[in-house]
Amino acid sequence: MITVENLNYSVNGTQILHDVSVDLPKGGMTALIGPNGAGKSTLLSHVSRLLPLQTGRVRVDDLEIGHCASSDLARKLAILPQQVHFVTRLSVRELIRFGRYPHCKGRLGPKDHARVDAAIEAFGLEALSDRFLDTLSGGQRHKAHVAMTYAQDTDYLLLDEPLNNLDIAASRALMALLRDLADTQNKTIVIVLHDINFAAHYADHLVVMKDGQINCTGRPEDLVTTALLRDVFGTAANVEMVCNKPYVLP
Amino acid sequence: MKRGYIAALLVAGTFVLATISLFVGVISLGPRDLWQDPASWTLIADSRLPRTIAALISGSALAVCGLIMQTLVRNRFVEPMTAGTGQGAALGILVVTIFFPSAPMFAKMALASVTALFASLGFLMMVRRLPPTQPLLVPLVGMIYGGILGATMTFFAYQTDMLQFIDIWLNGDFSGIMRGRYELLWIAAIVAALAYFVADQFAILGLGRDASVNLGLNYNQVMIMGLVVISIVAALTVVTVGAIPFIGLIVPNIVSRRFGDNLRQTLPLTALCGGMLVLASDIIGRIVRHPFEIPVGTIMGVLGAVVFLWLLYRGPRHAH
Amino acid sequence: MRINPLIIGTLVLLGCCVLFMTLNSGGHWEFILKFRGRKLAALLLVGMSVSTATLLFQTISRNHILTPSIMGFDALYVLILTMSVFVIGSAGFNQLPSQVVFTLNLVLLIAASLALFGTLLGQHRADLMRMVLTGIIFGILFRSLTAFVNRMIDPNEFATIQVRSYARFNYIDVSLLTISVVLCTIALIACWRMRRQLDVVALGYETAVNLGENVKRRQTQVLILVAVLVSVSTALVGPVAFLGLLVVSLARLVAPNQTHATLLPLCALIAGIILVGGQTILEHILGLATPLSVVVDFVGGLVFLALVLRKGWT
Numbered sequence: 001m002i003t004v005e006n007l008n009y010s011v012n013g014t015q016i017l018h019d020v021s022v023d024l025p026k027g028g029m030t031a032l033i034g035p036n037g038a039g040k041s042t043l044l045s046h047v048s049r050l051l052p053l054q055t056g057r058v059r060v061d062d063l064e065i066g067h068c069a070s071s072d073l074a075r076k077l078a079i080l081p082q083q084v085h086f087v088t089r090l091s092v093r094e095l096i097r098f099g100r101y102p103h104c105k106g107r108l109g110p111k112d113h114a115r116v117d118a119a120i121e122a123f124g125l126e127a128l129s130d131r132f133l134d135t136l137s138g139g140q141r142h143k144a145h146v147a148m149t150y151a152q153d154t155d156y157l158l159l160d161e162p163l164n165n166l167d168i169a170a171s172r173a174l175m176a177l178l179r180d181l182a183d184t185q186n187k188t189i190v191i192v193l194h195d196i197n198f199a200a201h202y203a204d205h206l207v208v209m210k211d212g213q214i215n216c217t218g219r220p221e222d223l224v225t226t227a228l229l230r231d232v233f234g235t236a237a238n239v240e241m242v243c244n245k246p247y248v249l250p
Numbered sequence: 251m252k253r254g255y256i257a258a259l260l261v262a263g264t265f266v267l268a269t270i271s272l273f274v275g276v277i278s279l280g281p282r283d284l285w286q287d288p289a290s291w292t293l294i295a296d297s298r299l300p301r302t303i304a305a306l307i308s309g310s311a312l313a314v315c316g317l318i319m320q321t322l323v324r325n326r327f328v329e330p331m332t333a334g335t336g337q338g339a340a341l342g343i344l345v346v347t348i349f350f351p352s353a354p355m356f357a358k359m360a361l362a363s364v365t366a367l368f369a370s371l372g373f374l375m376m377v378r379r380l381p382p383t384q385p386l387l388v389p390l391v392g393m394i395y396g397g398i399l400g401a402t403m404t405f406f407a408y409q410t411d412m413l414q415f416i417d418i419w420l421n422g423d424f425s426g427i428m429r430g431r432y433e434l435l436w437i438a439a440i441v442a443a444l445a446y447f448v449a450d451q452f453a454i455l456g457l458g459r460d461a462s463v464n465l466g467l468n469y470n471q472v473m474i475m476g477l478v479v480i481s482i483v484a485a486l487t488v489v490t491v492g493a494i495p496f497i498g499l500i501v502p503n504i505v506s507r508r509f510g511d512n513l514r515q516t517l518p519l520t521a522l523c524g525g526m527l528v529l530a531s532d533i534i535g536r537i538v539r540h541p542f543e544i545p546v547g548t549i550m551g552v553l554g555a556v557v558f559l560w561l562l563y564r565g566p567r568h569a570h
Numbered sequence: 571m572r573i574n575p576l577i578i579g580t581l582v583l584l585g586c587c588v589l590f591m592t593l594n595s596g597g598h599w600e601f602i603l604k605f606r607g608r609k610l611a612a613l614l615l616v617g618m619s620v621s622t623a624t625l626l627f628q629t630i631s632r633n634h635i636l637t638p639s640i641m642g643f644d645a646l647y648v649l650i651l652t653m654s655v656f657v658i659g660s661a662g663f664n665q666l667p668s669q670v671v672f673t674l675n676l677v678l679l680i681a682a683s684l685a686l687f688g689t690l691l692g693q694h695r696a697d698l699m700r701m702v703l704t705g706i707i708f709g710i711l712f713r714s715l716t717a718f719v720n721r722m723i724d725p726n727e728f729a730t731i732q733v734r735s736y737a738r739f740n741y742i743d744v745s746l747l748t749i750s751v752v753l754c755t756i757a758l759i760a761c762w763r764m765r766r767q768l769d770v771v772a773l774g775y776e777t778a779v780n781l782g783e784n785v786k787r788r789q790t791q792v793l794i795l796v797a798v799l800v801s802v803s804t805a806l807v808g809p810v811a812f813l814g815l816l817v818v819s820l821a822r823l824v825a826p827n828q829t830h831a832t833l834l835p836l837c838a839l840i841a842g843i844i845l846v847g848g849q850t851i852l853e854h855i856l857g858l859a860t861p862l863s864v865v866v867d868f869v870g871g872l873v874f875l876a877l878v879l880r881k882g883w884t
Contacts, residue, residue, distance in 0.1 A: 050779055074782025081776035088772045088828045098773060102782045106766030152781070327703075379879055386699040391878055393706055397811070398871035401864050408860040421717075495710070544721045551714025555707050562700060562707070 001026045002047055002156065002190070007056035009042055016042050018212045020056070024205075026155075029182050029189040031199035034209035035233050040192045041082065041160050043209070047190070048079035048158050060156060074102035077156040078149040082164065092136070092144045093129040096120060099151030119151040122177070139170050146174065150181075157181070159191045163198065175202045196233075200224045200246045208232055221246055253509060253519070260522040264306065267529045271302040274533055276541050296429045304432040305424055305532045305546070306525040308491055311435075311442040311483045313524025314517060316498020317505075318445060319370075321456035321513060322476045323377055325388040326506075327561075329498030330370070330484045333392030336493040337399035338369020339485040340419040344403055348410050359434060359485060366481035366488075369399060374477070422487070422494035422547035424532050431490070438486040445479050446517050452476055453513040494547050496554020497524055503561050575824045576832070579839035586847040593854040612747060613849060615754055616803040616810070617841030621821075622761055623799035624814030625830070625837050629772045630792045631691055631701070634822065635877050637814040641705030643683065643800045644809035645712035650678045652719045660723070668745045672805055676753075680797040684790065691789055750802045757798045764791070765830035772830075810863050812870020817841040819873050 002024040009017040017039050024030050024047075032040040045051040047058055049065050058065040060077055078099075096119050100112040108116070120129050123143050133141050142165070149157055157178070163171045179202055181187040193199040199206060200220040208215040208223060210232045216223060224246035229237045238249045272294055273279050279298070283290040316329040330336055342365030346358045373395055380387050400420070407413045445452070451472045454462050462469045487494065501524045505516050528546060531553065535544040590610055595602045624637045638644065654675060655663045663671065686708070690701055761768075770783045771792075778785050803810065821837045822828065848862045 048780065050776055069782075070779065070784050071782035074780065079776070079780045081780075084774060084777055089822075090828065094827065094829075098770060098777070098781060101766075101770055106769065149780070376875070376879065384699055386703050387878065390699070390703055390706065391875060394871050394874050394878075398868060398875070401868040401871060404864045405860050405868065408864065409858065411859075539722055542721065544718060548714055548717045548721065551710060552718055555711035555714060558707050559704065559711075562704060 001061065002188075003057075003059045004043070004047065005057045005059075007043070007046060007053075007058065009039075009046065009051065009054050016212050017046075020212070020214055022207060022214050022217065024188075024190055024207070026061075026188050027182070027186060028204035029178060029191065029202060030205040030207060031203035032190070032192045032207045032209060033194075033196055033199050034215070038209040039212040040209050042212075044079070044158055044160050044190065044192055048077065049073065050079065050081070071102060074152070074154075076154055077158065078152040078154040079158040080146060080149050080160065080162055082160045084145060090133050091130050092125055092133065092147075093120065095133060095144055096125075096129075096148050096151050099148040099153075102152060115151050115153055119147040122150060123147040138165055139167070142166065143170075143174075146177075154187075156188045156190065159189070161192050161194060163193065163195065171198065178202070196224060196229075196248050200248075224248065253515065257519060257522065260519065260526065264522060264526050264529070267526055267533065268302050268306065271305070271529055271533055272298045274536050276536075276543070297427075300429050300432050301424050301427045301532070302529065304427045304435055304491060305529040307435045307439045308422075308487045308494060309497060309528025310521035310525035311438040312487060312494060312497040312528075313501040313520045314442040314445060315480045315483045316524075317502035317513070317517065317520050318452055318476050319480055319498065320502055321452050322473060323374065323388060324456055324458070325377070325385055326503060327386065327389035327499065327558075328392050329496065330480050331493045331495045331498060332389070332396055334369045334373045334395045334399055335366050335480055335484040336420070336488055337396045337403065339363070339366035339481070339488040340416070340493070341365055341369070341399055341403045342485070343419060343489055344406060344412065344415065347412065347415070348406065355434070355489075359489060362485035362489060363478075363482045366485045367477055370477045370481055374473075418492055419488050420493050420547075421545050422492040422550070423543075423545035424491055425543045425545070427491065434486050435490050438483045441479055441482050442521065445476075446514070448472070448475065449514040449517055453511075456511075456513070492545075492547060494528060494550050496550055496558060497528060500554055500557040500561070501527060504557075575826065576836060576839065579836060579843065583839050583842045583846065586843055586850060589854075590846050590850045593850060608747060610846065611751070612806050613845045614842050615747075615750055616807050617813075617817075617845045618758060618838040619754055619799040619803040620810055620814045621817045621837035621841035622758060622834060623796045623803070624818045625821075625833055626761060626768070626792045626799075627796050627814075628818060629768050629830070630789045632772065632774055633702075634819070635815070635874065636702055636705070637812070637818075638796055638800050639809065639811050639814055640702065640709070640874075641687065642709030642712050643687075643796065644804045645709045645716070646682055646686075647675065647679050647801055647804045648809060649712045649716045649719070650675050650682065652716045652723075654678075656719050656723050669749050672746055672749060672801070675805075676798065676801045679801055680794050683797045684793055687793055688790065691793075746805050750806055753798055754802050757795050757802075760791075760795055761830075762834060764788075765834060768792075768830045772828075808863075811867045812874065813841065813844070813863070813866045816866060816870040816873050817844060819877065 004020055004022045004024075007017050007020040008015070020039070020043060022043075032044065034040050042051065046053065047060070047065070049070065053066050060073065063073055063076060065073070093116065096116050097108060097112075099119065100108055100115060104112050120126055123146065125140075125144060125147060128136065128140060128144075133144060136144070142162070146159075146162065159178070162174060166174065175198060178189050178191070182189050182204075191199075191203070193203075203220060205217070206220050206223050207217045208228065215232050216228075221241075221244065224239055226237065226239050229235055229239065229248065239246050240249060241247065273281065275298060277293060279290055279293060284294075312329075312331070319328055319330055319333070319335075320326055339362045342362035343358055345365070346353055346361045350357075373392055376391055376395065377388050380391065403416060404413070407416045451467060454465055454467050455469065455472050455476070459469055462472070484493075502516070502520050505520045505523055509516050509519060528550070531549040532546045535546055535549050538544055587610060591602070591606050620639075623643075624639075627638045627641070627643075628634055628636055651671075654671065658666070690704060767783060767788060770778050770781050771785060771788050773781070775785055817837050817840045818833075820840050821833055825832050825836055844866065845862065848865065852858050852860065852862055852865070
């Protein structure tokens, strides 16, 4: 379980997170939703120690962020940031190999190679594995990055708006794969999503944020209502149930 | 109204500085000496007055050129002495000194202006290829470009054993200025003053190519005209006193922060401030290590770099 | 079949060294071996230091255009040297063993560079362009301050530093050769041992943190190593502006992969080839008086412009 207690964060006098306390359950998929600027990515960055803690505590199982070794956390939790800029010229396979770094410090054994191969296969990257990243399309490059976190083989996988710039086919494929990871390999997926319908359809658990605070948490079918859209997102949209999942009509 | 008030203050300040400048130097000279010692008048006429005038002219002309160049390139962080124009001029003088050592001064000047013009054109060509979203790339490219021209110059200077001249041309110093050795600078003063009359055209050019064409301006012609002004001033300064860095950068920036970007209004203020700043730096250079002198190029290097860093971090977010 | 550039580089470098030692020797072997041997050692040392420092610096700044020298690192060294002459006075300065002065300057440089470049690189999601420009202006500031302090020093003492403040490959300060070799070896071994960690840091802040690297601490370690390497090369031959950029850009071009395990030795080889080969050509074949550093600066400057104009800053 990821436990966040009394987290505050401000930049240049602007408070971005207001005393956030929330528990993210172990297992299954938890989606963070909320309007722009609600603090979803900031919260995720704190859990993944990308931002320094100002006040408050964050614990991932028995590891407390800021007090445990970063390398220990890297074997427990992986993050896929919103944007990754590379200056290094890497092939797909070289990138995915880095996912094994927390386990082997760069000296890959047979087990590590097997996991790299599994990642390449899981994402259907066999044909591209020797291509350089900068010769790939945006979608393919993105897939390679997800494959790297897959190779990292951590209990927790955090993703910050991974569907940005993906078309509908790629988005569905990625969500299905994450769903499968949660169901068959007992991984915990925490994902920031923009599209409420994607969140409602795939996630087991929602965390709704507004103005740097947790608005509510719970199951999608309980939370996603006309009232939520009005109060949190400020839009008068209708919600219908499709296949037992709430669906926001555009 | 307010601007007129400040302009008057600046003129007064310039006179005060100029007076101080007359009485500061290796040979001590007080106002009383003027009627007690007839030789003091010779000192003033031969050395102190020319030096003061040279500092005022080169300061104001370089500041004006900096402003023009920033308008033409549409970037706040460039100026002739750190973007290749000054180095181009020095390269020209080096070439003419190597191949035609007996050429008259005026011919050397002319050739230096031409090479400075080509160097500026080269800079402009490169700047056009840079993405407009990255304004800080422009000064960066300019400085490296200037460095390459400098290395070329050093190469030839080494081969011809003229290294000491490079230092003279690239590090501005007024200590060698005396009557008969600075008069070329008046041409720079005239050229910079002429720029005032076409200020509006430069200002339109600063709006961009499309806007200029829309307003019926001959874009290329005005652009070349601006570069010619910059090149002549740069060449004349380099030959007579040597390059003075950053003047063309910090003065227009400070003036524009206070008074905006209307070229016709800010040009005179820029000229006044530039003259004052260089003269003040020269006076400081004469006082700090009396009786030795610190070249104005060195003082401006320190001062200018500090102000540049301040502009870079405290300045407006948009560098256009 | 792919040919390993490391093997070719080694062969070419060996060839250059042989030519450097034997051309125009006139048969005075005993003298030549001693005189040119020291020079060769210094050149190789400088090549390794500059190229490694540049590669490391590019890794922690995640940018292939920056070099310590562009950021004013070696200018800072010269400034510190000048300041120490100013403070101690040239009489005292000349009495102190050069090793003591060197060590003192090294400590000061490490402290100053951590304060300065540590904060600059530490900015999260820093604006790279502004960082480079800041570095260049720092360089100008340090050089101008050096010139200023030079003038403040008694003109007689001025000569003490003047001989040290520009790159000269034909006259090398051999008194520092031993301490340089020791420091350089330690630094290079440290770099080699952290090559895998450097690969991870090169992936960028977020990815490196995700993989469990302590990026901040690594940056500090790397800055210390860079300060040591820059001090060694600057003390031996003076500032060499664009050598590092030229070498590392070439290495990236020919390297079969971009891991530090490949790049570190390859950069050192290329640097050695450029310095030893270039010096041989300039001195013994063309007989030119121009120092190699001038030529390197010219070519390196062009490389810089090409990098900037071709790629822009994405």
